[in-house]
Amino acid sequence: MFFVYLLECSDNSYYTGHTDNLEYRILQHKTGSDPNCYTFNRRPVTCVFSDAFPTRLEALKMELRIKGWSRKKKIALINGDWGLLKELAKSKQ
Numbered sequence: 001m002f003f004v005y006l007l008e009c010s011d012n013s014y015y016t017g018h019t020d021n022l023e024y025r026i027l028q029h030k031t032g033s034d035p036n037c038y039t040f041n042r043r044p045v046t047c048v049f050s051d052a053f054p055t056r057l058e059a060l061k062m063e064l065r066i067k068g069w070s071r072k073k074k075i076a077l078i079n080g081d082w083g084l085l086k087e088l089a090k091s092k093q
Contacts, residue, residue, distance in 0.1 A: 002059035004066065006049040006078060009042035014074050016066045018059040022050055048078045 003022040007015040007029055015038050019025035026047050029039045039045050053059040066074065076084040 002053045002056045003050050004053065004059050004062045005047055006066065006074065007039060007045040008048045009039055009045050011042050013042060014048075014071070015039050015042075015045070016063050016074075018056070018063040020056065 002018060002020050003025075004016070004018045005022060005026065007017075007026070009015060015029070017025065026045075028034065029037065029045050030043065032040050032043055034040060051062070053062065066077070069077075070088065073085060073088045076082075076088060
């Protein structure tokens, strides 16, 4: 099982990633185990969304899709507002 996740950082930005071990990866972000990571200087971080996928490729595709989204669209995803998410997707086209 693979996961896509969104972290909300202390500067109110969002970080999107994927992993095969969600709990461990979030712990790495929270403890700052990688000083080169985007989240290192933006701690504390909070996991605000995650979703599971059967393959790494599917999780990676979703990560890249979310990274291309606007802030409003990410917030709609976090809030589970599927109607707004759909509306925002239409308005981009």
